[in-house]
Amino acid sequence: MSPFEHLMSGFAVALTWQSLFYAFVGCLWGTIVGVLPGLGPLAGMTLLLPLTFSLDPVNGIIMLTGIFYGAMYGGSTTSILVRIPGEAASVVTCLDGYEMARQGRAGPALMIAAVGSFIGGTVSVLGLMLVAPPLARVMVAIGPSVEVVLMLLALGTITLVSGGSRLKTATMIVLGLAVGTVGLDKITGTPRFTFGNLGLADGLSFTALAIGLFGISEILFNLEKSKPVQAIRPKLRELVPKWEDLKESAPAIGRGTIVGFIFGIIPGVSHVVSTFVSYALEKRFSRHPEQFGKGAIAGVAAPETANNATTGTAMIPLLALGIPSIPATAILLSALTIHGVQPGPLLMSDNPQVFWGLVASMYIGNAVLLILNLPFVGLFVNLLRIPYTWLVPMILIVSVIGVYSVNFKPTDIWIMVLSGAAGYLLRKFGYEMAPLLLALVLGDRLEENFRLALTMSGGSYATFADQASLIVILTAAGLLLILQACAWAFGYRKSIADQAERA
C-alpha cells in the first residue's frame, strides 16, 4: 500500500464520529489548558491520561494528541492578550503579540497565530507521514545495542540542551531511571524494592507519578503566584487581518514551518528552541528589524508556526523508534503501552490503524483547532476571569479520581500526592521534572536492551560501539551538533530562554 492509501485508511478510522468527538474533546481541553496560565500541555495531558484508559487505543491517543497541539495553540492566546505565556513555547510570542494587542491589533495577531499554527501543524504531519515509515523500516534491522545507544544519546542531549543546571538535569535523569527499576525485574522476574507489596510488582504507577510530578507540582507552584489577570478582549470582526499583514506573515509562516520541522528533532526543548530561532531568523530577514518587539506581525507568525510545526517532528522518534524525545511524547508512549500498543519500528506493520489513524486525526485536529480558536477566542479569554483558586479543587478532584480509576488502588493516590510534593520542592530548587519523566518512561527498556545486548554479545561491551552503533551515534550527534550550532548562531541562548520564561 502506498502512503496515500494508508492515509485514506487512517481517515476511515479518524472520521468515525467517536474519533472526531475525542479529537474535539482533546483539542478543546488542550486549548483550555493552553489558555490558562501555568497549565501547559504536559499538565493537561497527564491530568486527562487516566480517562483515556477506558477508551480504545486509537481514540485515547487521538484525544491525548489533541491536547498536545491544542495547548500549543491555546498558549498563544494568553501571550497575545495578557502577556502571560500559557506555556514555554509561547514566550517569544509575547514580545510582539502583546504589543500588537496594545495597539488595538489583537485580532490580526490571533488570526495569524492560528493560521500559522494550522499551516505549521499540518505541514509537519505531512513530514511525519513521509519520514516515519522509511525510518521505521531502517530501525527494524537494528539490534538492542543500537537501541541502547539511541536512548542514551537522547538522554544525553536532553542533559546538554535543557534549561537550568546540567548537573541537576543529569541527576533527574538518573533518578528517573532508578525509580523506573522498582517492580519485577523484566528478565528474571526478581522483585526489586517491592518489600513484599504485591501492588508494587508492576512498579510505581506511571500515571500517578506523572500527574504528581507534573500536574500537582505545577498547581502548587502556580498557587503561589496566582493573581487576577486583565486581558485585552478582541471582537470577532476585528480578527480579519489586513492585506499588508498577510503579505508580511506569509513568508514568516513558510520559514517558521521549515524551522519548526527541522528543529523539532532536538530532544527535550525542540519547541522552545524553534520559536527563538524562527523569531531571530525573521528579524534578520525583515526589512524593518527595528519593528520587532514593537508589534511586528512576522514576530508572531514565525514563532507560532514554528512551535506547532515541531509537534509532527516530535512524533517521529516516538512512532518510528519508540523513543520519546520530549515529555509530551513520553506521556503518549506510556498511554500506548498501557493500551498494549508498542510504539516503534513495528507499529506501522502491527498496528497500522493506530499509526495512520493518529496521522489522519492530526490533520483533522489542526482543522478543528482553527475552527475552534477563532470564533471562540472571546470564550477562551473569559476563562481567564475564573479565579485560579476556583479551578484548583476541580482539577485536583479529576486527578484523584483519574489516578484511582487506573488500578483502583488508594496507594496510587498516595504516590500522586507524595510525588506532587516532592516535585514542588525539587522545582523550587531548580530541578526540572521533564528529564525525570523521560527517564522514567525509558528506564525499563534501557535496562532490558542493555542486558539483552550484553547477553547476545557474550558479555562484551564492544557491542555498544559496533559499526551500526557508531553510525547511529555519529549521524545523530552530528545532526544535533549542527542544529545546536544553528540555534546558537541565530541567538538562542539557554539563559535568555530561561529569563524570558521567568519574565
Add this chain to the structure above:
Amino acid sequence: MADENASPDAEEQGAWARPVSSRLGEIAMSVALLATAVFFVWQAVLLPLGGIGLPGPGFFPFALGAVLGLLVLAIFYCSIRSEEAEIVYLGHRDVLIVLAALIGVALTFEEVDTYVILGAFMAAVLLLVARAALWKAAIAAVLSMVAVWAMFKLALGVRLPTGEFWDALRDLALSKFVGGL
C-alpha cells in the same frame, strides 16, 4: 502569621511563607537525594548483582544509585562553595492547605464515601484557599459532585468506593431513633 518586617516579596508569597536561603535549600535537597541514592545502592546490594558481562537484577539499580550519589555529591559540593544566593520562599499558606487537604483525601478515600470526601475537599479548598463564602463553597461542592457522578459514573462507568460512611450513618440513625423507641 506574616512577619511584620517582611519584604513586599514575602508578602506576595502568602502569610505563612518563610524565606529560606536557596543555598541552604539546595544542601537539604542534596542530602535528601543522597539518602535516596544510598537507599538504592543498599537495596540493590541485597539483590543478585551478576557480573559485569552478565548483569543481574541488582546491577542496574546499583549502578544508578552509585551514579546518582556521585552527581548529588557534586551538587552538594557546588552548593557549599556557592556564595549566598537568592531567597526562596517555602510554606505558602495556600500550598500547605491544598497539600493537607490532599493528604486528607488520600487517608480517607476508601474509608469514607468518595462523593462525601471529595465534596468536603472541594468545599474546604474553596473556603480556605479561594476564600469563598460558605454558601458558595457548599453549592459549588454539591454541583461539582453531581458533575463528577455524571462524568465518571454515568459517562465512563467508573465505580468509585462508597466506603463505610453511609452504613455508619445508617447504624447511628437506627441506634439513636429506632433503638430508642
